[in-house]
Amino acid sequence: MAAGRRTVAVIGAGKIGELVLSGLLRAGWPAGKLLASARRPARAQELADRYGVRTVDNLTAVAEADVLAVAVKPQDAASLLAEIGPKIPADKLVVSLCAGLPTAFFARRLAEGTPVVRVMTNTPALVDEAMTAISAGPHATDEHLAVTEEMFTPLGRTIRVPEAQQDAVTALSGSGPAYFYYLVEAMTDAGILLGLPRQVAHDLIVQTAIGSAIMLRDSGEHPVKLREAVTSPAGTTISAVRELENHAVRAALLAALEAARDRARELAAQAD
Ligand SMILES: NC(=O)C1=CN([C@@H]2O[C@H](COP(=O)(O)OP(=O)(O)OC[C@H]3O[C@@H](n4cnc5c(N)ncnc54)[C@H](OP(=O)(O)O)[C@@H]3O)[C@@H](O)[C@H]2O)C=CC1
Numbered sequence: 001m002a003a004g005r006r007t008v009a010v011i012g013a014g015k016i017g018e019l020v021l022s023g024l025l026r027a028g029w030p031a032g033k034l035l036a037s038a039r040r041p042a043r044a045q046e047l048a049d050r051y052g053v054r055t056v057d058n059l060t061a062v063a064e065a066d067v068l069a070v071a072v073k074p075q076d077a078a079s080l081l082a083e084i085g086p087k088i089p090a091d092k093l094v095v096s097l098c099a100g101l102p103t104a105f106f107a108r109r110l111a112e113g114t115p116v117v118r119v120m121t122n123t124p125a126l127v128d129e130a131m132t133a134i135s136a137g138p139h140a141t142d143e144h145l146a147v148t149e150e151m152f153t154p155l156g157r158t159i160r161v162p163e164a165q166q167d168a169v170t171a172l173s174g175s176g177p178a179y180f181y182y183l184v185e186a187m188t189d190a191g192i193l194l195g196l197p198r199q200v201a202h203d204l205i206v207q208t209a210i211g212s213a214i215m216l217r218d219s220g221e222h223p224v225k226l227r228e229a230v231t232s233p234a235g236t237t238i239s240a241v242r243e244l245e246n247h248a249v250r251a252a253l254l255a256a257l258e259a260a261r262d263r264a265r266e267l268a269a270q271a272d
């Protein structure tokens with residue numbers, strides 16, 4: 001399969017599936033080369049109305065698309081594959097967006113020789129700022145990876161990682177946006193504690209997050225250097241940093257990401 005505008009079916013077009021569809025359309029992927037399936041007819045109608053893509057049942061998607069992007073929850077993958085797995089010809093490319101599930105989970109349910117690629121993206125795909133990690137599974141060649149990159153590059157950055165790293169990627173960048181939103185929410189509360197109006201606190205911290213993120217990306221400086229530049233001797237910042245250390249925030253983050261990684265493993269064990 002050469003890279004090029006293949007017909008892509010998003011199977012299970014919920015939140016992430018919709019991000020993929022909308023991102024591909026923004027990137028100029030022809031609507032006629034996109035299909036979507038959903039479990040509920042109302043959801044299918046919503047997608048058809050919103051994006052002008054054809055919504056089809058899962059087996060029609062399998063028959064008509066070159067690339068099958070599986071975007072159901074990990075808990076729904078086994079029953080989906082029981083329905084479509086035996087019907088997928090080995091020349092289709094299966095791209096899994098599911099957290100935790102190894103490509104072997106798919107391979108066991110597909111015809112011998114079917115290429116499988118595992119992807120972990122994140123919700124900033126909505127603003128073309130996703131971080132997407134791509135891994136080759138069984139029978140996936142460089143060309144299959146290139147097709148997958150062609151799909152995800154318009155949505156943000158892509159990197160290739162060994163599949164063994166995908167649970168860690170899921171914990172870090174897949175779930176990562178939630179940690180930043182959590183921080184912003186907590187810091188807005190802190191602003192309110194200090195007497196700021198909610199909207200002012202929100203605006204201050206959102207712009208601070210955006211500015212800090214752009215500096216992280218564009219300055220080429222290590223985050224420690226960027227933090228040191230803010231931290232004046234006997235100043236305000238170091239007083240806050242001391243409290244973060246007293247409350248073991250760094251240790252909490254290490255434990256949190258380990259828990260997310262472990263949950264990805266559990267999802268895989270439970271899906272079988
Ligand atoms: N949300 C995120 O930030 C990220 C999610 N992911 C992964 O993406 C996948 C989807 O997550 P998310 O979009 O959040 O979940 P959603 O529940 O929003 O989307 C899954 C969709 O699949 C539909 N579905 C389930 N079974 C079938 C079936 N047999 N046939 C057709 N459609 C079906 C669901 O229908 P119904 O509405 O009826 O339940 C739902 O609309 C997960 O595997 C998750 O691990 C990966 C990276 C980030």
Ligand SMILES: O=C(O)[C@@H]1CCC=N1
Pocket residue numbers: 099170174175
């Ligand atoms: O919470 C989850 O399971 C999914 C996978 C990564 C982000 N959201």
